[in-house]
Structure formats: C-alpha cells, structure tokens
Amino acid sequence: MRTGYSLLVDEYVDANLAEPVDCKVLRICCPVCQEKVVLETEVGKPRFRHAAPKFPSFEAECESRSSEFDPDYCNQHNTRARQRRLEFLKWDRFKQLLGEDPLGPPYKEGGGIWEETPKLLRMGALSNISYWHRRIMVPCSGERLKDPVEFFATAERHLRFVEEKLPDVPESGLRRQVHLQVAFDLLQSLVAREDYDDDYDWLFVHAFRICMGKWVSVAENAQKDQTQSEASEDDLQEHTAAGSILGHCAFKLMSDDRLEAHKAIETLIEVEIGPPVTEERMPFLIFFGADIAGEMQYALHRLPYLPLLAAYKRPCRPLLT
Numbered sequence: 001m002r003t004g005y006s007l008l009v010d011e012y013v014d015a016n017l018a019e020p021v022d023c024k025v026l027r028i029c030c031p032v033c034q035e036k037v038v039l040e041t042e043v044g045k046p047r048f049r050h051a052a053p054k055f056p057s058f059e060a061e062c063e064s065r066s067s068e069f070d071p072d073y074c075n076q077h078n079t080r081a082r083q084r085r086l087e088f089l090k091w092d093r094f095k096q097l098l099g100e101d102p103l104g105p106p107y108k109e110g111g112g113i114w115e116e117t118p119k120l121l122r123m124g125a126l127s128n129i130s131y132w133h134r135r136i137m138v139p140c141s142g143e144r145l146k147d148p149v150e151f152f153a154t155a156e157r158h159l160r161f162v163e164e165k166l167p168d169v170p171e172s173g174l175r176r177q178v179h180l181q182v183a184f185d186l187l188q189s190l191v192a193r194e195d196y197d198d199d200y201d202w203l204f205v206h207a208f209r210i211c212m213g214k215w216v217s218v219a220e221n222a223q224k225d226q227t228q229s230e231a232s233e234d235d236l237q238e239h240t241a242a243g244s245i246l247g248h249c250a251f252k253l254m255s256d257d258r259l260e261a262h263k264a265i266e267t268l269i270e271v272e273i274g275p276p277v278t279e280e281r282m283p284f285l286i287f288f289g290a291d292i293a294g295e296m297q298y299a300l301h302r303l304p305y306l307p308l309l310a311a312y313k314r315p316c317r318p319l320l321t
Contacts (some may be wrong), residue, residue, distance in 0.1 A: 001048040001066045003074070005031040008309055009178055012074040015039060015046040019173035023048075025306065026175055031069065031078040032062040065168045086185050088312050089305070094186070094199050097303040098206050102165050104299065105209040117205045125253050125261035130204045137289040138191045145191055145297075151184050168304030175306065182309075183300040207295035208250070211288075215243035215246040243283060 004013045007027040020039045023030060030037050030050060035058070037048040041049050050059055089097070095117075098104065144150055160171060170176040245267065252264035268288055272312045274281035 001030065001037070001063050002045075002088070003031055003066050003069055004028040004037055004048040005034070006178075007034075007313075008306065009085065011078040011178075012069070013174055015048050017174045017177065018046065018048075019175075025170070026178065030062050030066070032065045033058060060276055064214060082181070082185055085182065085309070085312065086189055089182070089186065089308070090189070090199060093308060097305070097308065098202060098299070100304055101206070101299055101302060102167075103162060103210070103302060104206060117202050120208075121201055121258070125258070125265055126205075126208070129253055129265070130201050133204060133289050133292065134191075134200055137293055141290075141293060145187060148184055151187065151297070152180055154297065155180050155183065158298050158301050162302065166302050168307055169302055170306065179305055180301070181303045187297065187300055193216040203296050203299065204292065206299055207292045210295045211291055212247065212250045213244045215250065217243070223251050238275075238277055242273055244290065245271065245273075249288075251285070255292065 002015050004015065004018070004023075005011070005028065006013050009026060009031055013022075013026070013028060017026070018039055020041065023037060028037055028039075028048065029035060030048070032042040033050075036051040038051045040047050040049055050062070083253060121130065138145065149155055159166070163169070163171070171178050190203060249268055252260050255261045255264075265285070266284035269283055271284050271286050273284050274280050278287060
C-alpha cells in the first residue's frame with residue numbers, strides 16, 4: 001500500500017515520506033482495516049504492508065481498496081485533523097509544553113509557569129511591550145512568518161545546533177515532518193490577528209526570559225574574554241554595551257516604578273545598535289522585538305509535541321470505502 005494512516009496524528013501518510021521507525025512512533029495502520037503495518041523499502045518504491053495479516057486475502061483486498069482513496073479527500077481529512085490537533089494543544093497543554101522546553105528558563109517548583117507568566121505580564125511596561133510586539137512586530141514579519149519553507153529551513157538550522165539536547169524531537173523521517181508541521185500550525189495560530197487567546201503572551205514571556213539570560217550572559221562573557229578573544233577591542237565593546245543596555249532595559253521594563261519602565265522604553269527607541277552586533281543600524285527596540293520573535297519561533301521548534309499527542313483522543317477516523 002502506498003498510503004497508511006497514523007493513529008497518533010490522525011492523518012493519511014505517504015509511504016515515500018516515511019522511514020521504518022515511523023510506523024511505530026506514529027502508530028501507522030492500514031487505512032482500510034486499521035491493522036498494524038510495517039514499511040517495506042527493499043524492492044522498488046517504499047510501501048506499507050500488514051505486519052501480521054489475519055488472512056492472506058487481507059493484503060490484496062486492502063491494497064485494492066486503499067488505492068481508491070481520493071487524494072482530495074485525504075488532504076481535506078488531514079486539514080481537519082491538523083485543526084483539531086491544534087485545538088487540543090492550545091491553552092493549558094500549550095503552557096505545559098512551554099514548561100518542558102529543554103532550553104527554556106527554569107520555572108519555580110509548585111506554581112511554576114502557571115503563576116509566573118501572569119505575574120510578569122502585570123509588571124511594569126511588559127504588558128505594553130507584549131501588546132506592541134504582537135500589533136507591530138508580527139505584521140512587519142508577516143510574510144516571513146507565513147512562509148512554511150522559510151519556517152522549516154529556520155527550524156533545521158536551529159535544531160542542528162541544539163539537537164543533542166532535545167530527546168523528544170524526532171531526528172528525521174515523517175515524524176520529523178509532523179513535528180515541524182505542528183510547530184508551524186501553532187505559530188500561525190498564535191500570530192493570527194483575530195485570535196485573542198493568551199497563548200501568545202505566554203510564548204512571548206517565555207522568549208523574553210530566554211533573551212534576558214542571553215543578553216546578560218553576552219555582556220558578562222564579553223568582559224571576561226576581552227584578553228582571550230581574537231575579536232577586536234571595538235567589537236567586544238559593542239557586544240558588551242549591547243548586552244548591558246538590553247539586560248538593563250529588560251529589568252526596568254518589569255519595574256513597579258512606571259517612570260523607570262517608560263525610561264527603559266525611551267532608551268530602546270532612541271538608542272541605536274549596529275555592526276558588528278547587527279548588519280544594519282536600527283533602534284534597540286526593533287532589535288529587541290526581532291530577537292524575541294526569533295526566540296519565540298525557536299522555542300516552537302523544540303517543544304515535545306509527539307509525547308503529548310500520545311494522550312490525544314483522536315476524533316478523526318479514515319473513511320472506509
């Protein structure tokens with residue numbers, strides 16, 4: 001059979017895109033009788049066959065009936081399944097995923113991410129920055145964010161650097177494609193202007209905390225490595241200054257003192273950053289927003305979707321013709 005059916009993600013799958021291990025991980029079955037299948041790759045094109053057919057006639061009958069599945073129906077079914085899967089992952093389950101990001105900031109025991117993110121959003125001017133980011137930065141990056149080719153390419157570049165730290169991210173095959181498709185679908189949902197749920201704010205704060213740690217670390221490491229680095233003194237000073245400004249402003253944005261918080265915003269707007277930290281000169285606020293947007297996207301690349309989907313009550317079923 002050229003087409004199988006994944007019970008894990010409720011989608012029809014093409015044997016040409018699969019690897020043998022995908023059958024187990026994605027729980028691929030026969031789309032006609034729902035018996036387990038394995039992938040044959042030895043002779044000719046890849047194809048699915050029953051792992052242990054109850055009757056010899058099953059193989060030929062299911063092969064014949066599966067070939068009659070209309071590609072348009074399969075695509076429509078997969079689209080519905082992706083939307084339902086997205087609804088399953090939203091809200092509390094998405095927050096759970098953020099708390100399991102291997103490269104994310106540590107969260108406190110007990111309340112953890114559940115209490116910390118709303119608290120941060122109420123501090124200083126951070127809620128204003130989140131609102132600005134969603135209304136200004138996202139539309140400016142709209143075409144790039146909507147491009148699945150660019151998204152997948154960015155994901156592969158990011159994952160190559162951190163792969164060994166991500167035990168729940170599939171290495172290759174159809175399961176890798178499914179993983180990245182889930183991440184892309186989540187991104188489209190989170191940046192949709194008509195979508196007013198709070199998952200965007202949760203992801204924003206998650207990325208903001210990652211950036212805070214990165215900026216402070218850049219400043220500290222640049223100061224420590226001035227005598228050891230091959231970079232010029234001017235370059236090191238630029239990185240040190242950029243990290244110091246961003247780290248300082250990030251903390252001020254969370255200040256209970258509104259005057260201090262607004263001073264931080266004014267600094268980000270008025271002060272510019274340029275080479276070698278960036279390719280072109282720009283206000284710190286634009287760099288600030290773009291850096292957070294990048295970390296938001298990177299976090300979506302590495303969240304453990306497939307283990308969570310194992311608990312998903314699958315509402316879709318293949319059409320038996």
